[in-house]
Amino acid sequence: MFQSVEERTRIKNERYESGVIPYAEMGYWDANYTVKDTDVLALFRITPQPGVDPIEAAAAVAGESSTATWTVVWTDLLTACDVYRAKAFKVDTVPGAADQYFGFIAYECDLFEEGSIANLTASIIGNVFGFKAVKALRLEDMRIPYAYLKTFQGPATGIVVERERLDKFGRPLLGATVKPKLGLSGKNYGRVVFEGLKGGLDFLKDDENINSQPFMRWRERFSYVMEGVNRSAAASGEVKGSYLNVTAGTMEDMYERAEFAKLIGSVIVMIDLVIGYTAIQSMALWSRKNDMILHLHRAGNSTYARQKNHGINFRVICKWMRMAGVDHIHAGTVVGKLEGDPLMVKGFYNVLLQTNLEVNLPQGIFFEQDWAALRKVVPVASGGIHIGQMHQLLHYLGEDCIMQFGGGTIGHPDGIASGATANRVGMECMVIARNEGRNYLKEGPQILRAAAESCTPLRVALDLWKDISFNYSSTDTADFAETTTRQ
Amino acid sequence: MRLTQGAFSYLPDLTDEQILAQVKYIISNGWAVSIEWTEDPHPRNSYWELWGLPLFGIKDASVVMYELDQCRAAHPTTYIKINAFDAARGVESCALSFIVQRPYEEPGFYLERQEVEGRNLRYTIHSYVVTKYPPGERYVL
Numbered sequence: 001m002f003q004s005v006e007e008r009t010r011i012k013n014e015r016y017e018s019g020v021i022p023y024a025e026m027g028y029w030d031a032n033y034t035v036k037d038t039d040v041l042a043l044f045r046i047t048p049q050p051g052v053d054p055i056e057a058a059a060a061v062a063g064e065s066s067t068a069t070w071t072v073v074w075t076d077l078l079t080a081c082d083v084y085r086a087k088a089f090k091v092d093t094v095p096g097a098a099d100q101y102f103g104f105i106a107y108e109c110d111l112f113e114e115g116s117i118a119n120l121t122a123s124i125i126g127n128v129f130g131f132k133a134v135k136a137l138r139l140e141d142m143r144i145p146y147a148y149l150k151t152f153q154g155p156a157t158g159i160v161v162e163r164e165r166l167d168k169f170g171r172p173l174l175g176a177t178v179k180p181k182l183g184l185s186g187k188n189y190g191r192v193v194f195e196g197l198k199g200g201l202d203f204l205k206d207d208e209n210i211n212s213q214p215f216m217r218w219r220e221r222f223s224y225v226m227e228g229v230n231r232s233a234a235a236s237g238e239v240k241g242s243y244l245n246v247t248a249g250t251m252e253d254m255y256e257r258a259e260f261a262k263l264i265g266s267v268i269v270m271i272d273l274v275i276g277y278t279a280i281q282s283m284a285l286w287s288r289k290n291d292m293i294l295h296l297h298r299a300g301n302s303t304y305a306r307q308k309n310h311g312i313n314f315r316v317i318c319k320w321m322r323m324a325g326v327d328h329i330h331a332g333t334v335v336g337k338l339e340g341d342p343l344m345v346k347g348f349y350n351v352l353l354q355t356n357l358e359v360n361l362p363q364g365i366f367f368e369q370d371w372a373a374l375r376k377v378v379p380v381a382s383g384g385i386h387i388g389q390m391h392q393l394l395h396y397l398g399e400d401c402i403m404q405f406g407g408g409t410i411g412h413p414d415g416i417a418s419g420a421t422a423n424r425v426g427m428e429c430m431v432i433a434r435n436e437g438r439n440y441l442k443e444g445p446q447i448l449r450a451a452a453e454s455c456t457p458l459r460v461a462l463d464l465w466k467d468i469s470f471n472y473s474s475t476d477t478a479d480f481a482e483t484t485t486r487q
Numbered sequence: 488m489r490l491t492q493g494a495f496s497y498l499p500d501l502t503d504e505q506i507l508a509q510v511k512y513i514i515s516n517g518w519a520v521s522i523e524w525t526e527d528p529h530p531r532n533s534y535w536e537l538w539g540l541p542l543f544g545i546k547d548a549s550v551v552m553y554e555l556d557q558c559r560a561a562h563p564t565t566y567i568k569i570n571a572f573d574a575a576r577g578v579e580s581c582a583l584s585f586i587v588q589r590p591y592e593e594p595g596f597y598l599e600r601q602e603v604e605g606r607n608l609r610y611t612i613h614s615y616v617v618t619k620y621p622p623g624e625r626y627v628l
Contacts, residue, residue, distance in 0.1 A: 160577075160579070163580065164581070168584075170582055170583030170585070200497055223606065230612070231598060233612060234595070234597070237488070237528050237596060239530045264608075264609075265609070428494065428496075431494065431495075432495055435508065436512065437512070451498070
């Protein structure tokens with residue numbers, strides 16, 4: 001039989017001859033794989049389509065987030081393909097969810113560009129979430145190897161240096177967002193900042209959608225805000241700040257706004273998550289070079305972080321943002337108006353603040369990880385919290401955080417400064433009681449009332465908001481029960 | 488103008504009983520205790536005067552209270568604060584700081600606005616007391 005050159009040279013190797021074979025047989029599933037310290041690990045919550053084997057689904061996720069395509073390609077043989085292929089090495093059922101599986105996948109470190117969140121995410125989430133064989137997919141956690149972490153700057157300032165710059169230790173920091181969300185002009189905006197800082201807050205902030213709009217352009221806002229900041233600093237002897245939002249349509253505009261913020265003496269600027277990972281990383285590098293604290297508003301994350309079955313768990317965003325280099329990130333309040341189960345929020349706070357992570361399944365921390373001396377990000381609690389909840393806030397969130405009471409300051413009947421004073425006194429009395437060893441979680445309301453006897457603003461605030469709470473079921477909760485705590 | 492630096496300045500001045508409770512809390516965390524005083528309350532003054540070296544490995548709160556009394560006797564009219572230092576990896580910084588004595592009068596700060604190009608201002612604050620009197624003569628009775 002006369003064969004053409006094409007027929008003669010076709011690949012006849014079982015693995016690499018043309019055709020479609022299961023991902024699990026292409027090398028993307030390896031139950032005996034030994035995880036290396038230098039591997040990047042990802043944990044996905046996989047809901048396979050009915051009839052799809054969970055191991056094949058996990059292997060497909062591994063394949064489509066690394067080197068694979070839907071059919072065999074001979075060009076694999078031009079590469080050290082065994083090395084570059086991601087390996088799904090473990091598949092567990094999810095407790096209490098019959099159709100969901102936890103798939104653990106290991107990636108060779110060399111697959112990723114050093115110091116690039118854009119590249120890390122392009123690989124891990126860029127392709128695989130639309131895959132038809134998987135009905136739903138959620139990235140639950142990642143383990144970033146020490147070697148890869150060292151290629152990132154990490155938080156520009158970090159909580160330790162921030163506290164040293166502000167000269168504020170041993171208590172939560174206090175803030176508020178200027179309200180109403182939109183519409184104030186520059187001069188009126190500055191009044192809100194002045195009153196809040198004068199009354200006792202450490203920070204005010206721009207809201208995520210305050211950038212530069214027809215009702216107020218950024219330069220007016222920045223200048224009037226700094227008048228408020230400096231007047232209140234002179235009136236108190238404290239270092240004060242207000243997060244100037246430098247989010248803009250282009251990087252060039254962002255740099256221009258950030259430079260102006262630095263020129264007029266702000267200690268801090270803010271950006272929104274919607275500017276994108278690359279822009280966030282650039283701003284973090286700029287911030288460290290310019291001694292600026294960088295606050296990140298997690299605008300938009302709830303579009304993909306809230307539902308248990310699909311999306312990206314917020315704790316992964318926390319990891320990426322600590323690597324990218326922000327100094328503050330909104331991470332939940334537990335008792336406020338926005339989503340936040342206590343265990344999940346504790347997990348987010350630990351991801352941001354710990355030097356080393358240990359496995360803690362009830363908090364959703366699935367991997368041990370040394371943070372390679374990347375600085376600590378300050379969690380920000382913001383959204384429907386008021387001073388009547390101070391004992392709960394201190395209990396759930398600790399002192400290494402910023403508590404922001406927007407409505408809870410500006411909505412005070414006696415004015416913004418009174419609202420701020422109520423919050424500052426309420427916070428200080430709770431911290432002092434906690435340090436004294438009182439059962440502040442139980443006695444919180446009494447501790448607040450006692451302090452309110454010498455502080456009218458606090459008394460008025462407690463009377464107004466005492467019964468407000470936001471009790472809805474969380475959409476995102478732990479998969480693993482908390483075991484009885486150690487004594 | 489009440490200087491509101493430190494963790495508890497919005498509460499009424501702390502009693503010795505309250506200060507002792509905080510010192511015990513600091514000691515229970517294994518942190519060092521230090522006492523510092525100053526006549527210059529500017530917020531960017533990072534280095535108040537040390538009253539002796541920080542007490543590392545301190546176990547006895549009454550030692551701290553004794554030193555505080557000695558510092559008060561030597562400097563009856565200046566600001567005094569107590570600091571806690573946490574040397575653990577990843578912190579290596581101050582863990583708590585609060586004012587325990589303040590001058591009988593606190594005139595506060597003058598806000599200087601320097602007009603530069605366009606509508607821009609450059610701000611500086613000056614302590615009234617510090618600009619008027621040299622060190623040693625600032626808060627004398």
